[in-house]
Amino acid sequence: MERIAVLQATDHFLPKFAIIGHTKQRMLYFDTKTGIPSGKYPLPKLIFKLEGNALKVFALNRKDSITDGTPLYHAPLLNIGRQGNVCMGNASMDYDGFDYYEDVMGFVEQQFFRSVFTETHHTRLVDGNIVNVMKQNFGKPSFNDRVLIVNKMTLNELYEN
DSSP, X not given: OEEEEEEEEEETTEEEEEEEEEOSEEEEEEOGGGTOOOEEEEOOEEEEEEETTEEEEEEEOTTSOOSTTOEXXXXXXXXXXXXXXXXXXXXXXXXXXXXXXXXXXXXXXXXXXXXXXXXXXXXXXXXXOHHHHHHHHTTOSSOOGGGBOEEEEEHHHXXXX
């Protein structure tokens, strides 16, 4: 993933990490019960926020410049709740031993994409049916940002919380 920015802050000694990245295609693994084949999928720009072992993921529209007021969108992936909370299942989030924020976020990003996507946690992932959208995007070179649904939160608000 091409990293656009790495943001960091501390709050009561609990680290907050975020990485904004853009990837053309990414290997995604889906449980067979989802009806979505595992394989390479295009994704929008994604923003990851880590507080302790809790991960949040949101999407950004490619056409939006990155400022405090940049709107966040629901990440168009399974296992992510309405507020961006990620259910990692049994994937390890033990990042003890990493010395640098970039290394922690690289590990977390890797664990996220190596996990198996199993279920939807809300119905507003995309404009349309997430299964159909994923199947239509299978193997395509780029993600259609027009199906993204705004989350009603800005980049700045993500860091105020």
